[in-house]
């Protein structure tokens with residue numbers, strides 16, 4: 001038994017079986033027999049063993065994905081059929097939503113109840129949104145001038161074509177959702193995919209692979225290689241037969257992947273780290289802003305790329321707003337994500353727990369005030385929701401991504417100050433402004449250097465809105481029409497008639 005709360009029998013059965021990765025239509029162990037041990041972050045106890053793919057396993061998966069891409073069953077499939085398959089896949093996720101949510105909970109530590117209504121539901125919505133795009137991929141026609149070819153009639157058009165074999169590498173914080181953000185546009189446009197889930201969280205990807213087969217996709221269209229970033233991830237990112245890499249993870253690894261992609265001119269999209277500001281103006285509904293700021297940092301244990309991890313509050317309301325956030329943090333129950341009454345689960349791993357805690361210690365050494373939290377405990381990888389004040393804007397706590405439930409709070413004086421502080425960071429993924437002064441908000445929006453700006457909400461993502469980063473937060477966008485562009489190539493055709 002993995003917790004004191006009831007598991008769906010199908011989740012139990014999934015966990016009880018030997019885990020294998022999907023290559024083509026075969027479920028395989030790693031060729032050299034290597035495995036990775038997964039742990040339940042709420043207990044630290046072993047949860048499952050998965051294959052640790054080697055370079056050769058990745059080679060096989062890419063070869064199978066290449067064959068499926070060239071194979072007429074998939075490449076000649078009509079858009080309507082690709083649309084229907086994506087709908088069918090979304091339906092299967094809906095059917096197995098509880099199982100998927102429980103796997104996310106046991107493997108990642110997040111709340112199963114929240115995962116079902118957030119991670120799984122957002123994945124379903126996203127796949128359905130992308131299903132709609134399958135029938136709306138368009139090129140254009142052009143009247144060419146051709147000054148060097150004055151004679152003759154010409155017909156010119158631009159085709160938008162699937163980019164090919166996609167290598168997708170994702171992080172552990174939203175394992176299923178991040179995989180679906182890659183899978184949706186790839187399958188809508190007619191690409192094939194090799195997915196490398198995070199070392200720590202491959203279980204929902206393996207369940208997803210099962211559902212892809214059940215939906216009726218041709219073999220090889222979707223493949224999953226489990227294993228480490230250093231071996232399987234590196235092999236996929238350097239593979240010469242991958243046409244596009246799409247990566248979600250840290251800026252450090254993203255830079256390595258970007259460089260590897262350039263060597264072979266592989267197309268690349270990078271969704272990287274963040275240190276997103278939450279800006280509370282004096283005219284805001286301050287209670288609502290405090291609740292929003294708390295949720296912006298504490299949701300998913302702060303392990304959210306666009307978490308509102310830097311709080312800026314107009315000076316005269318600083319103590320009041322920070323006090324409300326501290327009250328919310330102190331009222332949060334910590335425990336296993338299988339308990340629906342729990343507000344905060346464990347972090348993903350002992351390593352992440354140590355890392356996050358070391359930032360809190362660093363804050364103490366630098367003279368910060370720990371307004372709440374500031375402790376870690378076990379068994380399991382828990383860190384209490386923490387708010388630090390008295391931190392320097394230029395110090396590591398404000399400048400670096402901590403990726404845990406740690407909020408740093410800094411006062412500001414006026415709009416100029418708020419914009420300057422918000423932009424004073426190497427990342428640029430998201431930002432929220434809490435205010436009821438429409439004119440001031442509209443003056444601020446164009447000046448904020450981030451891929452998303454939310455007003456009176458935070459981390460509110462929608463399939464129709466492109467998501468991605470300015471600056472060190474990445475390259476390219478996921479979701480919306482932008483995603484389709486990133487999974488297609490343009491081909492110009494000129495016909496002399």
Ligand code: NAD
Pocket residue numbers: 169170171172173174178196197198199227228229230232233234235237248249250251253254256257270271272273274304305306401403429468469473474
């Ligand atoms: P990470 O970069 O360590 O790992 C991400 C993935 O890359 C994993 O699958 C890992 O196995 C793989 N990887 C690691 N080393 C590799 C290598 N040398 N070559 C190829 N692949 C390799 O990141 P993480 O710790 O799993 O995730 C946390 C980070 O992800 C945070 O920085 C967070 O902000 C970021 N993130 C960004 C977004 C976004 O949309 N911008 C979303 C979620 C998470």
